[in-house]
Every structure is written in C-alpha cells, then in structure tokens.
Amino acid sequence: MWGELTEAFHKAFPGAGAPKCFRAPGRVNLIGEHTDYNGLPVLPMTLAQEIRIAVAPRRDGRVLLRNADAAFAPMEFVNSDTLSPSAPGSWDNYAKAAVAGINHALAPAGRPGFCMLAESDLPSGAGLSSSSALVVACALAYLHALELELEQDVPRLKLAAMLAEAEHFVGTRGGGMDQAVILAGAAGRACKIDFFPLRVESVPLPDDCEVVVCDSTAKAEKSGAARALYNMNPRLCHLGCALARAKLSEEFGEDVQVERLGDLWYGPLCLTTREAESLFKRAVPEGPVPLAEIAELLGQKPEKVASQWLEEVPIVKGGYDILARLRHQAGEYRRVETARDALMAGDSTALGRLMNESHASCRDNLGISTPELDRLTETALEAGALGARLTGAGFGGATVNLVPADRVERFVATVERRYYGEYLGRVGNAPIFTAHTSPGAGPA
Numbered sequence: 001m002w003g004e005l006t007e008a009f010h011k012a013f014p015g016a017g018a019p020k021c022f023r024a025p026g027r028v029n030l031i032g033e034h035t036d037y038n039g040l041p042v043l044p045m046t047l048a049q050e051i052r053i054a055v056a057p058r059r060d061g062r063v064l065l066r067n068a069d070a071a072f073a074p075m076e077f078v079n080s081d082t083l084s085p086s087a088p089g090s091w092d093n094y095a096k097a098a099v100a101g102i103n104h105a106l107a108p109a110g111r112p113g114f115c116m117l118a119e120s121d122l123p124s125g126a127g128l129s130s131s132s133a134l135v136v137a138c139a140l141a142y143l144h145a146l147e148l149e150l151e152q153d154v155p156r157l158k159l160a161a162m163l164a165e166a167e168h169f170v171g172t173r174g175g176g177m178d179q180a181v182i183l184a185g186a187a188g189r190a191c192k193i194d195f196f197p198l199r200v201e202s203v204p205l206p207d208d209c210e211v212v213v214c215d216s217t218a219k220a221e222k223s224g225a226a227r228a229l230y231n232m233n234p235r236l237c238h239l240g241c242a243l244a245r246a247k248l249s250e251e252f253g254e255d256v257q258v259e260r261l262g263d264l265w266y267g268p269l270c271l272t273t274r275e276a277e278s279l280f281k282r283a284v285p286e287g288p289v290p291l292a293e294i295a296e297l298l299g300q301k302p303e304k305v306a307s308q309w310l311e312e313v314p315i316v317k318g319g320y321d322i323l324a325r326l327r328h329q330a331g332e333y334r335r336v337e338t339a340r341d342a343l344m345a346g347d348s349t350a351l352g353r354l355m356n357e358s359h360a361s362c363r364d365n366l367g368i369s370t371p372e373l374d375r376l377t378e379t380a381l382e383a384g385a386l387g388a389r390l391t392g393a394g395f396g397g398a399t400v401n402l403v404p405a406d407r408v409e410r411f412v413a414t415v416e417r418r419y420y421g422e423y424l425g426r427v428g429n430a431p432i433f434t435a436h437t438s439p440g441a442g443p444a
C-alpha cells in the first residue's frame with residue numbers, strides 16, 4: 001500500500017526527493033451531534049478508512065497537490081501570509097486552511113512548500129469527516145516541510161485545537177470534534193471529547209455489538225450547498241446564547257460572562273442541565289421567533305442582529321425556532337454523558353436508546369435529517385439495531401447503527417433489501433460497512 005503510493009508519488013513528481021508518508025483516519029460519531037461548536041461534549045470513534053499522503057518538502061514555497069482520484073484536479077498555490085480561499089468546493093482550500101492555520105498559530109520562521117500526493121478510501125460528503133481528515137493530513141505534510149515532529153514539537157491536542165479554528169477558512173463554522181478524534185483517537189476505543197480546553201477521555205466500545213455505518217447515498221457536501229444549511233445551527237445557537245446571556249444580566253442586574261452555550265454548564269454559573277433548560281424557557285419564546293422580536297429582546301436593531309449573528313443565514317419572515325435548538329443542546333449534553341456511562345458499564349441497550357433519542361432530536365429540534373435518513377434509521381431498527389441515528393453534519397450522508405454482533409448479517413441483508421433495494425430502487429453492492437477503529441493520525 002505505502003510502496004505503491006510512494007511509487008505513484010515519484011511518477012507524479014519526477015525529480016522530487018524521497019517522500020515521507022502519513023495517514024489521517026475518518027471518524028464516525030456515536031452520539032453528540034452539533035454540540036461541539038457550543039463547547040458541549042461528543043462521543044466519536046476513528047475509522048479504518050483513511051486519507052494517505054506521500055510528501056516531500058520544497059524550498060520555493062510552492063504547494064503542489066495531486067490526488068489519486070481523478071475527480072480531484074491537480075492544484076497549486078504559493079505559501080504566504082495572505083492566502084485566500086479558492087472557489088467553494090475546491091479541494092486546495094483544505095490544504096490552504098492547514099497551512100494558514102499553522103502559519104498563524106506557530107509563526108514559523110520560513111514559508112516552505114511541499115509536493116503531496118493523496119489517496120483515500122474514505123467516502124466524501126457522508127458525514128464521516130473526510131474534510132477534516134484532509135486538513136489534518138495537509139497539516140502533517142506542512143509540519144514535515146517545517147521539520148517539526150508531531151507530539152515532540154507540536155502536541156496532538158494543541159494541533160487539533162489549532163486545526164478546528166483553521167478549518168473555518170473554508171467557510172464552515174464547525175467545532176473541534178473531528179480534528180480531535182482524528183488526531184487523538186485510539187484503536188479499539190471511542191473518545192469522549194470535551195472542549196475549551198480540549199480533553200479526550202478514552203471510552204470502551206461495546207463487546208456485544210458492532211457499530212455499522214450505512215450511507216444514505218444522499219451527498220451532503222459541506223463545501224457546497226450544505227454549507228449554509230450547516231452554518232444555520234451554529235449561528236442560531238450563538239444567538240440563543242446571547243438571549244440567555246441577556247436574560248441572566250436582567251435577572252442578576254449585571255453582565256454574566258457567557259461566550260458560548262457550554263459556558264452555562266462549565267463557566268462561573270455551573271448550571272445543572274435542568275437549570276439550563278429552565279433558563280432557556282425564560283429567555284426564549286416558544287416556536288419560531290421573528291427577527292424583530294429577537295432584536296427587541298436583545299435591545300438592538302434588527303439589522304444589527306442580522307449582521308452580528310445571522311451572517312449568511314437567510315432572513316426567514318416567520319422567524320427562527322431558537323428554543324428548539326437550545327432544547328437539543330441540553331438534551332444532547334445529557335445523552336452524551338449518559339452514553340459515556342453506558343459504554344463504561346457495557347450497557348448497549350441504554351446506548352441504543354440514547355442514539356434513537358438523539359436522532360429524533362436532530363430531526364425535530366435541529367431540522368438536519370432528511371426523508372432518506374429517517375427511512376434508513378427506521379429500517380435499521382426494524383432490522384434489529386438497538387440504536388440508529390444520522391451521524392455528522394446531517395442533510396444527507398450516513399447513519400450509525402448499534403447492532404448486536406449475532407444479528408449483523410441479518411441486519412445487513414434486511415437493510416440492503418428494504419432501504420437500498422425497495423426504497424432507493426438500487427441494485428448492486430450496498431454502501432454498508434462495519435466500523436473498525438484505527439490509531440490517531442500520524443506517520444505511516
């Protein structure tokens with residue numbers, strides 16, 4: 001595998017020096033969706049599917065990118081302090097994000113370039129983190145060009161936090177789950193991740209169940225149309241946080257420092273989930289709230305609210321259901337903590353139930369499910385899964401399913417027939433696989 005990649009590298013870059021190889025795995029999130037950007041916990045695991053790269057440094061600052069998959073055209077840019085994004089969807093943006101992020105955070109003395117050949121068996125647009133795996137792989141390539149070693153010179157968690165911020169370069173307002181599990185995940189274990197500061201706890205996987213991933217086949221390319229849809233939830237959560245903060249200030253008679261929703265639990269107030277839920281109900285009206293009413297609650301002009309909090313989110317006349325988003329955060333926080341305990345106790349039935357509740361909340365409170373994802377999760381439960389939910393950003397992509405080990409074969413056959421065959425009318429191999437973990441990203 002690595003020999004072939006090295007050989008292909010020499011063909012792609014004749015005359016370049018001997019390359020070094022690195023890998024960055026994908027991930028599947030068991031539970032804790034759309035919580036990371038609020039500083040609330042998540043519970044993902046690495047996948048065996050990964051991005052593999054061969055890299056050789058260049059002194060002239062040029063970054064030359066090649067991909068074994070012809071769908072990704074050759075790309076090139078020059079490393080500088082003023083990198084600007086290429087057109088949305090262009091894959092060099094992920095390399096630019098990594099290079100710009102490292103330049104900003106580590107302020108290295110030089111601005112070297114590199115030649116990089118990438119190959120991948122990780123499906124893209126499936127909610128399995130192919131974009132962050134690419135950012136991490138490119139960061140490892142650039143660290144190599146800078147003669148910096150992962151761990152020795154740059155600790156894994158420091159790089160993960162840095163790259164979570166760096167990936168905003170491509171325009172998505174994601175959190176830090178993906179970069180953290182890709183860099184700090186471990187073989188055979190799941191990771192409970194907390195943020196600000198980043199902490200990773202290794203959690204056992206069930207020994208009586210398999211984690212099975214089913215691709216709904218509806219693509220959710222966050223570099224394209226799904227980006228604005230994805231960003232809507234981080235933006236509305238941020239706005240919900242401002243409303244909660246306004247209510248607290250009113251009640252306490254002084255400003256309370258709450259930068260993100262997670263601060264309600266972890267900040268000076270240390271609220272319980274019940275207290276947070278009660279605050280949300282006091283701070284935000286039920287159902288869709290029009291922009292004018294939100295502005296009034298914040299004591300600001302609607303235009304100011306739109307430019308400060310909504311940015312690219314389209315103005316919806318009927319308003320936004322902010323309370324539903326906050327309800328999801330409180331419920332999902334509780335579910336992640338309980339799921340962690342269930343994994344520690346080997347209670348797969350409890351984990352399955354929490355996964356089902358998480359899917360319902362993603363569908364009803366966040367609006368990130370699709371008819372395909374709903375049908376696929378329903379079919380999975382009928383086929384014997386203990387839990388089934390969409391995984392990742394949503395709006396398409398894959399589901400994650402907890403299936404008793406002795407029922408996997410029947411599960412796969414039933415989902416294949418009922419979802420892929422009868423519902424999608426598709427013939428041939430179904431995109432279903434049993435998830436296997438792998439070590440965190442690093443040298444091959």
Ligand code: NG1
Pocket residue numbers: 032033034035036037126127128129130131132167172173174175176177178222391392393394
């Ligand atoms: P995926 O599924 O890889 O697009 C995105 C965000 C995560 C997280 C999840 C939803 C990025 C890079 N990733 O993941 O931070 O918010 O959605 O839980 O934006």
